[in-house]
Amino acid sequence: MRAARGRRVILISAILLLVTLVLAAGVGAVPIAPSEAVRILFSRVPGLHLTPTWDEMNAVIFWQIRLPRVVMGALVGMALSLAGGAYQGLFKNPLADPSMLGVSSGAALGGAVAIAFLGHWQIKGVGTLPLFAFLGGIAAVTLVYRLAAVGRRVPVVGLLLAGVAVGSFSISLVSLILYMTNQQARDAIVFWMMGGLGGANWEKVAWLLPYLTLGIGTLLLYGRELNALLLGEESALHLGVDVEYLKKMILVAGTLLTAASVAFAGTIGFVGLVVPHLVRFLVGPDHRYLLPAAGVVGAIVVVGADTLARSLVATEIPVGLVMAILGGPFFLWLLRRKLKPADA
């Protein structure tokens, strides 16, 4: 049975994710062995009194630097993969991607504006950059939605076209800002857009968490309806699905997830496209299993890519760049496999 298989994949990948988190948090200039990492981790469990056999400095590095970074990577990977998986169902298109409605481009524009013109002030530990990137992403999708709406309905084709238009317009404005601004801001914008988890801390995780919980929770609730939508909008309607309402919920949830991720980690491409695709091979198209499995696998992939990004060479490579370099060829391989006839 595929349902049993789906549950098994989710369980196994969840265990793998925990292992990945502990291992990844150990990697870095100061290596922390998995056993030590686990002991440091359990030392914070209330009621558990472990004799401190670990290095106190290592504990600080683990708690203050490594753990927030891997946790943030996991959250971002989870958010992007879930959004991608849901969009692929909503648009009935296996090539759909969480940024296709202009959210990443809008966020890039917001971020560029913040870096170039607003300098640096902070609200509750978070700078202008993530705030403006988040708002930029939301604004872009709102505009796309408005442009695509015809009366009470929002046709999917309209969304895609408006998404492309708004996306490229936003990027052209980003280019304009890049051209006009000074060298320092230009470097900052370009670097930020490559996507990275470098500045991760617990405050950022705390900012991310409510948006991600809301978005992920919403998407997981609509698995059955998304399945019905794969049969076509009219068929879904005949099965009692309020299609326009469903679309709106999926778009709002997907936008929240993507905008929040881009705001704190820049644009990390390919995760949202490749991971749901890959997971579909394992669990089939049923969104009730596909979405949670994609979320967990996405978390593993981003944490893994980020660990590579900060350990391959002496200076850190942005994780977005690593994802793009690894993800592109991997996606092509997946595509070739799919295009070839099954018996070949």
Next chain:
Amino acid sequence: MYLNVGNLRCGYGARMVLDGFSLSLRKGEFLAVVGPNGCGKSTLVKAISRALRPAAGTVSLAGRDIWRMKPRELARQVAVVAQETGVEFDFTVEELVAMGRLPYLSRFRRETEADDLAVRRALEATNTLGLADRLVTGLSGGERQRVMVARALAQEPELLILDEPTAHLDIAHQVELLDLTRRLNRERGLTVIAVLHDLNLAAQYAGSMLMLKDGRRFAEGSPVQVVTEANVAAVYGSRVRVSSHPEEGSPHVILLSGERCRDERAC
């Protein structure tokens, strides 16, 4: 009356396909809707199944306005098998048929035994139990349509609407699907509305027929009353002879070639 369509004005944008259309249907009837392309058959189906909001007029089911029902509530009473349902993702037959239970499932509840039973019954009734674990994308056209009927039956509807269900099927599968539909109609008292292109199949299987022309009712009644040489000539502009089906006695249309019509002026 089970289904009442009153003074329906319905169409796309400013173009009204149906204007002032009314229709009543008793429970347990098998109505075939026929007419040339663009006559409003599909629009009527969309209006009855709530896929298209009418500009004016009412559609009510057992005395209740369908637009005052929740979508899920309507889906427990009305199931639709469309002409072609593209399934591009790899669902198995059983998974697809189980989607028919969607209107019965609340968000936080899993499928119960009653749901499994309904799915199994639907598979049995449509003779698709043997296909349960096959992927829908790998089925033939005839198998696929039977599976679509199974999905509709899993909804445990009172009204089954078929919109040109035999459009892409070969003759054997056309007969198979309509035999199945008639059996469901007779044995379970399922009310059926079938949009059909083939006048002969419509006349052979349906209890009553509705012939549309330009969004209006041209003829309605038993197949013998509706499928006449005069009606077909007036609605389709085709020259035909109507004889009688050798086994069922239903009217049978024989198409005459148009060229002969021009040559002999014998239309």
